[in-house]
Amino acid sequence: MSALIDLHSHTNESDGSLAPAELVQQAARDGVTVLAITDHDTLSGYDLALAAAPAAGLELVCGIELSTKLRGSSTHLLGYFPAAGELTEFRQWVRGQQRARKDRNIRLVARLRELGFSITLDEAEARGRGMTGRPHFAAIMLEKGYVRDYRQAFDEYLDESAKGYVYRQEPTFAEGVEVIRKAGGIASLAHPTRVRGDVVDMMPELCAAGLNAIEAYHSDHTVDETAQFVVLARRYGLLVTGGSDYHGESVKPGVRLGTGYEGNLRVPLDVIGNLRNGVAVASDGRH
Numbered sequence: 001m002s003a004l005i006d007l008h009s010h011t012n013e014s015d016g017s018l019a020p021a022e023l024v025q026q027a028a029r030d031g032v033t034v035l036a037i038t039d040h041d042t043l044s045g046y047d048l049a050l051a052a053a054p055a056a057g058l059e060l061v062c063g064i065e066l067s068t069k070l071r072g073s074s075t076h077l078l079g080y081f082p083a084a085g086e087l088t089e090f091r092q093w094v095r096g097q098q099r100a101r102k103d104r105n106i107r108l109v110a111r112l113r114e115l116g117f118s119i120t121l122d123e124a125e126a127r128g129r130g131m132t133g134r135p136h137f138a139a140i141m142l143e144k145g146y147v148r149d150y151r152q153a154f155d156e157y158l159d160e161s162a163k164g165y166v167y168r169q170e171p172t173f174a175e176g177v178e179v180i181r182k183a184g185g186i187a188s189l190a191h192p193t194r195v196r197g198d199v200v201d202m203m204p205e206l207c208a209a210g211l212n213a214i215e216a217y218h219s220d221h222t223v224d225e226t227a228q229f230v231v232l233a234r235r236y237g238l239l240v241t242g243g244s245d246y247h248g249e250s251v252k253p254g255v256r257l258g259t260g261y262e263g264n265l266r267v268p269l270d271v272i273g274n275l276r277n278g279v280a281v282a283s284d285g286r287h
Contacts, residue, residue: 004258005267007036007061007275008078008190008215008243011045014065015128015135017248020049023257028056032258034272036061036243038078041097042131043087061272062087065190066097066180070173071197074160076190077173078215078241079180082276090183097171098131104168105132111166112137115157117146134158135251150251174209181210186275188213188241192229193220200232207236213275217242217267219252219260239274242267 010016011023018026020037023045027035035058039045046062053060062084066077081087109121119140128136138153147153157164171179180187189211192199216229217240233240244260246252255261 002031003033003269004031005034005269005272006032006243006246006258007034007063007080007241007267007271008038008065008218009035009246009257010039010065010248011037011049013042013045013048014039014131015133015247015251016045017250020045020047021052023246024049024052024056024058024060027257028058030257030259032058034059034061035257036063036080038063038065038243040065040067040131040133041094041101043091043094044131059272061275064094066176067168067170068173068176069170070195071202073196074170075173075195077176077180078188078190078213079176079183080186080188080213080241080275081184082186083184085184087183090179090185093179100169101131101133104166107166108134108137108164111164112157115164117141118144135247173206177210181212186213186239186241186278187211188215188239190215191218191220191245193218193225200228203232203236207238211238213239213241215242216240217265217271219244219255219265221264239278240271241275242271 009023011018011020037046037049043064049060062081064079066079068075068077105121105124109119112119123140124132124136138150138158141147141153156162159165177187192214214229214233216226216233230240244255244257244265246255246257259265
């Protein structure tokens with residue numbers, strides 16, 4: 001098996017099922033040689049995986065996934081820090097996002113109890129610790145028989161348009177891009193197929209905010225969608241990123257590190273080299 005790259009993965013420091021060291025070991029077994037841990041609103045997974053990576057023969061890339069607001073909807077933004085360093089100011093800013101998450105979870109528990117669900121904050125935090133999120137609440141709902149699967153939990157209760165949703169104070173998309181780039185990072189639009197609205201039409205606005213990469217390769221993307229995002233990267237002079245968005249078998253069944261869902265993912269080897277060097281896809285002049 002040739003070397004694989006995966007720049008989008010999660011540990012149990014956010015909403016994945018594997019501990020950081022376990023994720024590193026799984027990546028090595030799956031043939032991944034370059035792995036980015038991109039936990040939600042925390043660098044803890046990356047920090048805890050650092051010691052395990054050399055023994056596994058793995059290059060570990062420092063990353064994060066931020067929840068931001070764009071045109072009124074939650075939009076995820078990936079941040080990569082190839083030359084990690086201390087990131088002191090960025091880490092301080094992230095701690096502020098963690099406090100906002102905690103506040104949301106307190107209100108979410110209250111709302112779910114109003115809807116008749118016997119769920120406590122302690123139960124959720126026992127699973128997600130400091131990064132407790134909606135997937136942890138969905139897991140509890142499933143285990144207690146309130147829903148038949150994760151999709152029902154989100155569709156009916158936890159998604160933005162669902163009756164159990166409560167607002168979380170999130171930074172604007174532009175602020176998210178700014179703090180990543182100020183810290184020397186690369187800001188990439190995560191899984192663009194999930195963005196509400198026409199991404200093609202939104203690109204001038206996103207680039208004006210300082211966006212400098214797009215996640216063209218993702219387990220959710222079809223071949224045609226991937227090609228479209230690569231073309232967009234070329235048109236706007238953006239870096240390209242990609243990864244499986246691995247959360248573990250219990251959270252996202254069928255998605256494997258490095259190869260995505262049933263083998264539908266293969267991130268080109270030059271992606272990591274370009275990311276390290278800050279080299280964008282060559283423009284074709286069609287701004």
